[in-house]
Every structure is written in C-alpha cells, then in structure tokens.
Amino acid sequence: MTGERCSRGAPFGDLLDYWADDLDQHDAERVEAHVFECAECANRLADIATVADAVADAVRGARVQSVISDTVLNKLSRDGVRVRTYAPEPGTFIPCAIWPDDDLIVSRLRGDFSGYDELTLVLKGDEGLELSRNVDIPLISGTHEILTATSASHLRRLPSMRLRLIVSGKRGDIEQVIGEYGLEHGGAMSR
Amino acid sequence: MLAAAIASAAPGAAQEEEAELYRRFAPRVRLYGRRHLRDAAAAQDLVQEVFIVLIERLRSGGVRNVEAIGSFILGTSRTIAADVRRTHHRRERLTETFADRTISVTPMERPLDKARVENCLNSLPPRDRALLVLTFYAEKKAADIASTFEMASGAIRVARHRALVRLRACVTGESSR
Numbered sequence: 001m002t003g004e005r006c007s008r009g010a011p012f013g014d015l016l017d018y019w020a021d022d023l024d025q026h027d028a029e030r031v032e033a034h035v036f037e038c039a040e041c042a043n044r045l046a047d048i049a050t051v052a053d054a055v056a057d058a059v060r061g062a063r064v065q066s067v068i069s070d071t072v073l074n075k076l077s078r079d080g081v082r083v084r085t086y087a088p089e090p091g092t093f094i095p096c097a098i099w100p101d102d103d104l105i106v107s108r109l110r111g112d113f114s115g116y117d118e119l120t121l122v123l124k125g126d127e128g129l130e131l132s133r134n135v136d137i138p139l140i141s142g143t144h145e146i147l148t149a150t151s152a153s154h155l156r157r158l159p160s161m162r163l164r165l166i167v168s169g170k171r172g173d174i175e176q177v178i179g180e181y182g183l184e185h186g187g188a189m190s191r
Numbered sequence: 192m193l194a195a196a197i198a199s200a201a202p203g204a205a206q207e208e209e210a211e212l213y214r215r216f217a218p219r220v221r222l223y224g225r226r227h228l229r230d231a232a233a234a235q236d237l238v239q240e241v242f243i244v245l246i247e248r249l250r251s252g253g254v255r256n257v258e259a260i261g262s263f264i265l266g267t268s269r270t271i272a273a274d275v276r277r278t279h280h281r282r283e284r285l286t287e288t289f290a291d292r293t294i295s296v297t298p299m300e301r302p303l304d305k306a307r308v309e310n311c312l313n314s315l316p317p318r319d320r321a322l323l324v325l326t327f328y329a330e331k332k333a334a335d336i337a338s339t340f341e342m343a344s345g346a347i348r349v350a351r352h353r354a355l356v357r358l359r360a361c362v363t364g365e366s367s368r
Contacts, residue, residue, distance in 0.1 A: 012352075013348065013349075013352050016348075016351065016352055016355060017333075017348055018226070019226065020326050020327075020332065020333065020351070021226075021330075021332060022332050022333045022334075022348060032223065032265060033262065033265060035219055035222070035223075036216070036219055036261035036262065036264060036265040037261045037262070039215070042218065042219045042222070045219075045222055046218055046222060047359065048355065049222055049225065050302075050303060051303070051308075051327075051355060051358060051359050051362070052326075052327040053327075054303045054305070054308040054362075055308070055312060055323050055324065055327040055328060055358070056327050056328045057305070057308075058305070058308055058309045058312055059324055059327075059328040060328070063309045064309065064312055064313060064320070064324065065313050066317070066320045066321055066324050067317060067321055068321075068324065069325070069329070069339065071325075071329050071331070072324060072325070072328065072329050075328065075329055121317075134317045135316070135317070136316065136317060136318060137317040137318070137321075138317065138318050138321050138339075138340055139339075140321055140325070140339045140340070
C-alpha cells in the first residue's frame with residue numbers, strides 16, 4: 001500500500017476512492033475491471049477493506065477518542081453503543097461519572113469557535129496535569145459546537161478528580177483560550 | 192492458464208485448477224459484493240453463486256474467451272449482484288454442486304491486531320482520525336466531508352489517502368511514503 005501506482009500503472013488512490021464510493025459509475029467500473037485483471041490491485045483493495053473494517057470496528061467498539069459529529073453519534077446509538085453525554089457550560093463545573101453500562105462518553109462543548117486557524121483541545125486534571133492534547137481539531141459539528149468522544153473504559157480508570165477541557169485557538173500568531181469546561185469526575189460508579 | 196485447463200478437462204477432473212481459480216478470484220468477488228451489497232453475508236453468498244455459474248460454464252465449455260476469465264467473473268458478479276439486489280434471493284447449491292470436491296478453500300481476509308489498530312488510530316492527528324471515522328464508520332463521501340471540513344473534495348480525497356497510508360504503516364510497522 002506504500003506505492004502510488006501498481007506495476008500496470010493504475011493509481012492506488014483510485015482504489016480508496018472506489019471503496020469509499022467516491023467515483024462516478026464509469027470510473028468505478030473501470031477500477032473494477034482493473035481489479036479483476038490485476039492481482040496486485042486486488043490485494044491492495046483487500047488491504048483497504050481490511051483497514052476500513054478495523055476502523056469501523058474500533059469506532060463501533062467505542063475504543064476511539066475523536067471529535068465526532070451528530071451523524072456519527074446517531075449511528076453509534078443505532079449500533080447499540082451506550083453513550084452518556086455531558087454538556088458543560090464554559091467556565092462552570094458539572095458532576096460526571098462513568099456507569100458500568102456506559103461504552104462512550106461524549107462531551108458537548110459550546111462556544112464560538114469560528115475564525116480560528118488552529119483549534120486545540122486539552123484535557124487537564126487536578127493541578128494542571130495534562131491528560132491529553134489534540135492539536136488542530138476539525139470543526140465537524142459547525143462552528144459553535146465541538147463533540148468529543150472518549151472511551152468509557154479509558155475514563156473509568158481515572159480516579160475521582162476535577163477535569164478541565166480547554167479549547168484554544170490561534171488568530172494570526174496569537175493563541176487564546178476560547179472556552180474552559182469543567183467536569184467533576186466522580187470516577188467509576190456501580191449500581 | 193487455469194480456466195483453459197478446466198475447460199479442456201473432463202467435467203470435475205480439474206479440481207486443483209478449480210480450487211486455485213477460487214483462491215485467486217473469490218476475494219475479488221467478495222470485495223465486489225461488499226462494495227455493492229454492503230453486507231458481508233450477502234457478499235459471501237455472491238461468491239458462492241458466481242462460482243457455481245463459473246465452474247458450470249467452464250466445465251460445459253460455455254465460456255467463449257477463457258483468456259479473459261477475470262472479465263467473465265466480473266460480468267457474472269455484476270449480473271448476480273443485480274439479481275440479489277432486486278430479489279434478495281439466496282441460492283444454497285454450493286454444497287450440492289461441489290459435494291465431491293476434496294479440496295476446500297475458505298478464504299479469509301487477513302486480520303489486523305485490534306489493539307494495535309486502536310492505538311494507531313488514536314495516535315493519528317485529530318484531522319486524520321476524524322476523516323477516517325467519517326469515511327469508514329459514518330460512510331460519508333468526500334463531498335460531504337469537504338463541506339464540513341471547509342476543504343475541496345479533491346483535497347479531502349488526498350488527505351484521506353494519506354491518513355489511511357499513515358494508519359496502515361503504523362499498524363503493520365511498515366514505513367509510509
């Protein structure tokens with residue numbers, strides 16, 4: 001999967017576009033005809049399918065930390081993933097906990113994130129301990145909301161503590177905090 | 192040529208060649224089925240139905256151009272997949288038809304180490320991760336993703352390609368170009 005073209009000259013990128021259903025019918029049929037003649041491209045397409053399946057399985061298994069959209073959230077719910085959502089307001093702390101049947105924790109962060117070149121999301125614990133940092137997150141839920149998904153099993157390992165989600169962005173060379181959202185993490189709960 | 196050997200042999204006498212033909216082309220038919228039918232079980236049914244037709248036609252001399260067997264298999268896949276889509280009809284004749292076969296091939300896609308995939312996915316830059324999630328989980332096309340990322344569709348396709356190469360390189364331990 002590392003080369004750009006197969007030995008017969010077909011571009012590898014076409015295979016991915018084909019698998020992602022991003023080719024028109026004519027081009028898709030051309031790629032199919034090539035795959036049925038070229039073992040190398042058949043193997044590459046199988047590689048793509050395998051990685052694509054692995055990504056989907058990881059998401060469906062609530063094991064991926066990522067910014068998501070409501071479309072993804074709705075599909076997760078349809079797939080039976082048990083999602084708990086928290087929506088802390090900027091500058092406040094709200095109580096949160098992880099229950100035994102939770103699969104995924106979604107934080108819904110609201111603010112005006114428009115006009116920034118690079119948004120960074122940092123999760124900090126007590127006394128400023130940085131637990132994660134995501135630089136240049138994409139705004140895929142519009143410019144006024146960020147949905148961030150974290151595996152419940154990952155959060156379950158954290159002790160009770162105050163957590164802060166800090167969204168910052170760059171305007172020109174200046175980085176500024178856009179919003180700080182607090183969670184009073186009560187740890188793993190049992191019923 | 193495998194197809195030529197099957198076509199010129201007595202019916203059922205070229206079992207090794209038939210098994211090899213299956214080994215080579217069944218994964219491609221399965222991928223075709225998954226892409227068009229969006230269902231792994233239906234894709235496996237498609238493989239079985241295509242090979243029933245293929246082997247019957249080869250054995251009976253019904254394939255005119257055995258040199259272009261890939262093209263014949265693709266055409267058969269298209270016809271049967273369209274049929275499956277229209278009728279959701281399933282035939283289960285494989286066992287009956289090939290009950291005398293001594294060589295059995297169960298193709299498997301190469302599995303990846305799940306934990307490694309997760310670690311690699313979570314270590315990708317956030318944009319790469321979101322791109323792959325939207326493409327392979329939410330099944331969003333590049334044009335849809337482009338509008339949310341405020342990028343051109345072509346740029347999304349290039350970025351997605353690079354993200355996939357990076358992920359695979361991390362998972363397999365190969366270097367990416």
